[in-house]
Amino acid sequence: MSITVRFFASVRERLGKAQEIIDSADINNVADVWKQSARTALPDNLLAAVNMEFARPDQPVRDGDEVAFFPPVTGGAL
Template structure:
């Protein structure tokens, strides 16, 4: 009964971890996942993905989901 949490780029560096597994009990939305794993306030420009789809912090999550938090993306070329 767990949720996989992933952090990328500057958020990964800030938290000092790239992955976490948390107990899904008591978790209802993506923001709950952040609060339990990161233990600091969610930075305002953070992007959230649930099962690799962009999501809002209030999106419901459930057991077995993968929830990711990362800064705005900067791929491609200018």
């Protein structure tokens, strides 16, 4: 499974990367994508989108999806 992962604003700065492509058969949902990319549990206040639509952490992902992570719209720290 190949997933394009994008990071925006303070998330990008914190992780030191804007984008990556991950390949793993162990990915089932948005939270799994974050865990593999960031090597930590998904923060409660982090927003995510799958293929440009807001997504919950338990939303399934499929091969070829784009998953984006960004901080809360009103601001806040991670």
